[in-house]
Amino acid sequence: MSVRRLAEDQFQPAAFAFNAENAVWAEKTIMKYPEGRQQSAIIPLMMRAQEQEGWVTRAAIEKIADMLDMAYIRALEVATFYTQFQLNPVGTRAHVQVCGTTPCMLRGAEGLIKVCKSRIHDHAFERNADGTLSWEEVECQGACVNAPMVVIGKDTYEDLTPARLEEIIDAFAAGKGSEVPTGPQIDRVFSAPEGGLTSLLSDEAKAKSVAGKAKAAAEQPSTEAAPEKGEAAKKPSLDDKDRPAGIERPAQPDDLQLISGVGPKIESILHELGIFTFAQVASWHQAERHWVDGYLNFKGRIERDDWVRQAEALAKGGEAEYIKVFGKKPR
Ligand code: FES
Structure with missing residues (x-):
């Protein structure tokens, strides 16, 4: 349980007033409540004050208490009880x-x-x-x-x-x-399953999904990430601006198979793309990860397996760093 106190005096502004638009909104909001119950508007009004100022100041609490004909202590109880109210200045952006x-x-x-x-x-x-x-x-x-x-x-x-x-x-x-x-932030619609629906499908789609999964399981007994089957996948163009930059094969490429989700097949595709080192994978931004994900038809697997964080650890200190970060050996 945290102790929630108002900000020090040095941060507190002398006064608070809703701006013109918010003042109109506040009046309308107060009128939504039945006669004698106007104090119930305290939470929406306090949230609006926070949105306007960035945090809840003492002046705002007292102003809202006055507007709702409440004792200051009652308004203070609300502000200090609910953790969504920021009682100190927070980041402006x-x-x-x-x-x-x-x-x-x-x-x-x-x-x-x-x-x-x-x-x-x-x-x-x-x-x-x-x-x-x-x-x-x-x-x-x-x-x-x-x-x-x-x-x-x-x-x-x-x-x-x-x-x-x-x-x-x-x-x-x-x-x-x-x-x-x-x-x-991955291939998911709201809280539906990652990569698309797995239930409540039409009979045809269900049969396709079951057959596709069985085939994928038979073809991919290893831990290597399997490209999704069943749906027509359109590969992104090799000339796309989001394709990660490749390099010439170095004398000693990194063992990309240490990244969970990369097996021999995926490693050889990465090599074809000029990806040979952990540092390259660690440097991929979201657009680049998205491109590789689409190229491999992985449907979010790169994000889910967190290739970038795995590669960062391996690039920084090999297996020892990986164990430090993930608490287990790679692969
Ligand atoms: S545990 Fe519920 S949103 Fe994080």
Whole structure:
């Protein structure tokens, strides 16, 4: 249980007022409640104040209490009880709320927190140098099926890897947060299964899916990731701008099969593309990963297996670093 206090006086502005648009909205919101129950509007009004100012100031709490004819202590109780209210200034471009509850923790939330510590600040609620970013760990946000996830503002970013979260943080830091797609960050529609439906299919599609899976299982007994079967897959062009840059085969290429999901067949395709080293894989941005994923018809497998993080560890310190990061030997 955290202790939630108002920000120090030095951060508190002298006064608060809703801007013109929000003032009209607040009046309408208060009128939605039956006579004598106007105080029930406190939560929406406080949220609107937070959206306007970035956080909930003492002046805002007192102003809203006055508007609703409440004792200040009652409004303070609400502000300090609900953790969605930020009682201190947070990043002006993004306050990243990382879910650390069990499903997200089991699916890699700790890696996301490491990213926040390295890219924003070592401590939660502290802002980065230019005051644009901050972060905190929060409890379950109700998107467990797409764990791990973060919330920024009113949006969720799900099915994350550390590499993808870094890209999202970079976008917000550059003022381009609105360009980042919200929701699942892999090939998933809302909370449907990864890679497409597996149930509630038409009989024909069901038969195709079962036959396709049986065939794939028979053909792929190893741990190597199998390209998805059954659907017409359109390979991206080799001339596409998102194709990762290839290199000449070095005298001693890295053993790409140490990356979970890469077997002999996939390794030879990567070689054909000029991919021979862990460092190359570790440097892939989202567009490049998406291109390779499409080329291999993997439907999100590269993100799910987190090739970039695996390759980063292998490039940095080989098997020893991999064991340090993942707690097990590669493959
Ligand atoms: S545990 Fe993270 S969203 Fe539920």
